[in-house]
Amino acid sequence: MTKILILEDDDFIRQQLAGILQEKGYLVVEAASVGQFNNIYEQEEAVIDVFLLDVYLPDGNGFDVCRKIREHGSQIIIFLTSCDDEDSIIKGLDCGGDDYVVKPFRVAELVSRIMANVRRISGGTDIYKDGTLTVDFKNKSIIHADKQICVSPTEFHVLEILINNKGLIVRRDTFFQKMWDRYGTFVEDNTLTVTVSRLKTKLGNREDGRAYIETIRGIGYRWKIN
Template sequence: MDILLIEDNKLISKSLVYTLKSKGHAVTLCENCEQTIVHAGEEFDLIIMDVTLPDGNGFELYRDVSRVNTAPVIFLTAMDDEDHIVGGLELGAADYITKPFSTRELLARIRRFDKKATGQSTVLSVGNIYVDTESHVVRNGDTPVELTALEYRILLMLMQNAGKVVTRERIMEKIWDIAGNFVNDNTLTVYIKRIRQKLNTDCIRTVKGIGYKMEAV
C-alpha cells in the first residue's frame, strides 16, 4: 500500500516508517500541515494522521485533505476522551487509534484497508464502465478511457456512490482543480459533460435541481 504518514514526533515517525516499510508498504512522511498540503493531492491507499501537529489541528487538516484525496484516514492521538474520538469519526475518519499503541495493533487496523490482503477487488463497475482504483485505469468495456485527474476524481466519487444521488454541492465541496481552486457550479456542468462524452454512455444521470446519479444503462 502507498501510505501518507503525518506525524511530528520523530521517535514515533521513525519507528512507524521502519515498521511499515518492513511490511512492504511505501511511506511518504510529513511532519506538519504545510508539508501535508503539498502531498495531499497525490495518490495514496491510506492516510495515517496525527491530530496534534505543530502548525495546526489534524481535524482541520483532514477537512482540507479530504477535498482532494479519497483515501481512508486513520487518526492518531493522545486525546482519548469520547468527544475527540466521536468528533474524528463524525468528520469521516475511517478509524481512530489513541497513543500509546502497539505496532501490532496499528498493523491490524491497516490490514483492514489493504485490499490485496483482504482479497477485495480494486475494480469498481457500473454497467460497462470499470474503474481500477489501484492503477487508476478507466474502461468502457475493453476500451480505455483517458480522463484528466479532476475528471477521474469526479467519476470516482460517482462510482463509489453508484445508485445514489450525489449532490452538486457535495461534489463542489470535495473536488479541487489542479490549481487548488474549488470547482464552481458552471465548471462542474462542463466537467460532467466531458466525462459523459469520454465514457460514451449515458450512465451519469442528472437529477434536476439536486445532482447526479451513476447507474447502469
C-alpha cells in the first residue's frame, strides 16, 4: 500500500487532505514543520513512497526538504503550495520535485497526479488507451477515432515521454536529456517546439474538446489526464 507523507503547516488543509487520501486507500503520515518532518523521516525514510511538500514552513522551506530527500532516495516528491510564480515552479522541479500542484487545488486532480507518479515508478504497459486514442509503444503505432495517425520518429518519442509521465509536467530540458540518452536523437529547442506543435495538430482533441497536450509556458509540457 502506498504511504504518503504530508508536510503542511496549515492544520486544516493537512488534516482534510490526510482524511481524503486515507479514504482513497493510502497510508498517510503528517508533519506540520520541518522539525516534525525530520523526526518522522529518520524513522520511516525507507517506507514512505510519496512526499507532498509545502514550500513556506515555520522553520524552513520545502525546497531544502526536497534536496534532503533526493540525497538519500528517489521517492516521489510533489510540491503542494500557493507559490504559483514561474521561478518557484522551476526551482521546485530543479531541486528534485516530480510535480508541482498550486493551491487551491482539486483533490481529484491531486489524486490522479499521485497515481500517475506511482504508475511511472512501477513501469508502464505496451498499449495506452485514452478514449478514442490508442498508442502501441511496441509497434510504434497510433490510432485515433479508428484512423491511423502517421508521425515521425521524433514525434513518437515525444509522445512516449509525455504519456509515460501523464499528468506530470515534463520540462523541456528533460526531453533533451531523455531523447539524447535513450534514442541517440539530438533535438534543439526550436525543434522541440515545432515537434510538439505538429503532434498536437495530428492528435487533435478528445471527444469533449480538450487537448491531449498542455503547454506550461516557459517550463515544458504535460499530457493531460482524462
